[in-house]
């Protein structure tokens with residue numbers, strides 16, 4: 527097995543989707559070829575880091591709090607825009623209130 531053979535089979539090797547014969551040949555190549563060993567190791571580690579990154583997903587409560595904080599920021603931004611442009615705000619408000627289906631839900 528040559529290095530290019532090895533690299534061609536590497537993804538299957540890491541996916542564990544190959545027959546025992548080919549796997550044995552790849553592992554034999556890894557025994558003596560440092561280059562492919564490094565490539566294989568680096569790729570494997572990259573995949574592991576990618577898999578582990580799921581652990582760093584935001585927990586639901588934190589996600590909710592962030593969302594609230596972002597929305598609050600947007601609202602205060604809107605409010606400050608309305609302050610600097612009161613004309614636009616007073617024009618938009620009655621339109622929203624009289625649109626059918628826009629009944630207050632609270």
Ligand SMILES: [Zn+2]
Nearest residue numbers: 529532559562
């Ligand atoms: Zn090699």
